[in-house]
Amino acid sequence: MxxxxxxxxxxxxxxxxxxxxxxxxxxxxxxxxxxxxxxxxxxxxxxxxxxxxRLSAASKLSIGGHALRVWKDAVVISAGDESIDLPIVFVRDSAELARADVRGKAVAMEINAIPTQPQDRFTIRGNFQSTTSQYVRQRSLMLARAGAAAAILVSDASPSLDTAFEATAIVSSRGRYAIDSAGAPAGSYARPAGGRGGAGGRGGPNLGNVPAFWVRHDMLDAVRAPGARLTALTFDENxxxxxxxxxxxxxxxxxxxxxxxxxxxxxxxxxxxxxxxxxxxxxxxxxxxxxxxxxxxxxxxxxxxxxxxxxxxxxxxxxxxxxxxxxxxxxxxxxxxxxxxxxxxxxxxxxxxxxxxxxxxxxxxxxxxxxxxxxxxxxxxxxxxxxxxxxxxxxxxxxxxxxxxxxxxxxxxxxxxxxxxxxxxxxxxxxxxxxxxxxxxxxxxxxxxxxxxxxxxxxxxxxxxxxxxxxxxxx
Ligand SMILES: [Zn+2]
The missing domain is CATH 3.40.630.10 (Zn peptidases)
Known part of the structure; x- marks a missing residue:
């Protein structure tokens, strides 16, 4: 032992x-x-x-001309092989989202820290990393459902969001794992185990083909600047x-x-x-x-x-x-x-x-x-x-x-x-x-x-x- x-x-x-x-x-x-x-x-x-x-760390991402390093400056909530260049529209809340014209745009929104168990006392349910990353994913989904072509979630200034951001980057950067089922005999036991595979980018609520990124608080001014654009060139490596x-x-x-x-x-x-x-x-x-x-x-x-x-x-x-x-x-x-x-x-x-x-x-x-x-x-x-x-x-x-x-x-x-x-x-x-x-x-x-x-x-x-x-x- x-x-x-x-x-x-x-x-x-x-x-x-x-x-x-x-x-x-x-x-x-x-x-x-x-x-x-x-x-x-x-x-x-x-x-x-x-x-x-997994998403290649060589993927490129920029917001308002600021180059962001994947998993350091941006957590990729959802993205596969994407090549995008979109205008960014910032919305304050869901009411503003409902009024905004978001079609064909990258929609940015600030997220606030949510109450979770403190990091040093976290337990099976409600630990700060998974609770926060699920919340970020749900917000991304809300933007996607409103018609956004891409979602950008910006942390507010609270330190606990920064901690959850870094923890999620460490977990999500690992990607997804599978066995090659080629040649396996037919039968239900050959199928993936429900809900356990997929440590990475696309688990949880389905975001469809809408790429979503979580960035730190220091990007808030950049997403709000007039004429700001999101560009991304992301690709998976296998x-x-x-x-x-x-x-x-x-x-x-x-x-x-x-x-x-x-x-x-x-x-x-x-x-x-x-x-x-x-x-x-x-x-x-x-x-x-x-x-x-x-x-x-x-x-x-x-x-x-x-x-x-x-x-x-x-x-x-x-x-x-x-x-x-x-x-x-x-x-x-x-x-x-x-x-x-x-x-x-x-x-x-x-x-x-x-x-x-x-x-x-x-x-x-x-x-x-x-x-x-x-x-x-x-x-x-x-x-x-x-x-x-x-x-x-x-x-x-x-x-x-x-x-x-x-x-x-x-x-x-x-x-x-x-x-x-x-x-x-x-x-x-x-x-x-x-x-x-x-x-x-x-x-x-x-x-x-x-x-x-x-x-x-x-x-x-x-x-x-x-x-x-x-x-x-x-x-
Ligand atoms: Zn075990």
Missing amino acids: FAMASDAMRGREAGTLDEMRATAWVAEQAQKIGLEPAGDDGTFFQWWPMDRT FTYPSGNVIGLVRGTDPKLANEYVVYSGHQDHDGVRYPVKGDSIWNGADDNASVSVAMLAIARAYVKHPAARPVLFIWHGAEERGLLGSRWYVNHPTVPHSQIIAVLNGDMIGRNDPDSAAILGVQPPHKNSNALAAAALRANAELTHFKLDTIWDRPTHPEGWYFRSDHLPYARAGIPAVMFSTLLHPDYHTPRDEPQRIEIPKLQKMADWMYATGWIVANAPQRPDVVPGFKLER
Whole structure:
């Protein structure tokens, strides 16, 4: 835990060398434990190409003759390959917008700081960066709907808008990520994960083809000057970068069951180096998801010592945070046939919150896709770990949509029995404060015990788990 979530790993962001370092580290630990390599070409690795599109930093933008540097002086809210030269009209408010002739013009408007949680106390909802950038996007949309050919949002003088501006620039400049689905078998599991991909420019409300830019307060005079024009020459750049899954195997003891694999699943990536909170810019991802990554190593060690009847595969996925990309890649390019994967025990964030409570997802309809797998997990808890189980987060009505946010999902969509173990959200989720010293180590051990015991039941049961007929997720 303390190695994998250390600052030296720099947050293990997919699409950087830092994720590759973490991927190599996990494989090295797997090898030391005695797992058999089960990736490509006799290695622990399944490398795959991650597709990345971002706005080129060489894009050019100017307002009233002032050249603006993309991501430094201007946050690009929406733009693809654009070549524009438009007169700017400034409007004070929505009433003035309604009266103005904005067709074929770039419409500029000042935005005011909105109340958000203070930067050093931000939590899951309402953090200053995402709340403010959503607000800026909504304002852009308002201008676009009024008929503007381009939108320019100018910060007012409040320092909190400047902070949100810089944080949004750091997040949005990363662009959008995807897997190449060419050659993938047809099926709903090949589709993108809902709402998670697209860290960049075009997420959220659809701005259509209207380019939108957010600039700092010092541009206010420039957009109000008579005859001012907006010129922009922006373009996307597209490139591929390797991400990887680490795959290790413990063979079973019963040769008749050699083609029935139990899969343990987690992800080794996190969010990298982003905007600082209280001076710390490394988003360590200790709970998310070093917790499961190291639990899987412990579980693997147990299976190496005492193999089960069936074989057990351990898959650490890359690029989960970029839209479940590693698990989607694996399901599209499995190393063993889908029909031979009898259960997926995925974990995401298992080391925080109340020591006696935990959650399992995929055990209530419509998320439950195997009665036997759900029963095995509940039995293991009843007999061994005795967590008080949360029953709220597995419901289709839960606002967080937690079931749709981790690596079991592509497997479930492919008709493979799957559950997800989690100790759920906390205020340090996706912040630089998700650090190893905040992990509840005894709880992490107990969660590892629970995952281990569940897999042990499944891997030794007389029958493979059933698949619920007509399984259909709510989205
Ligand atoms: Zn995660």
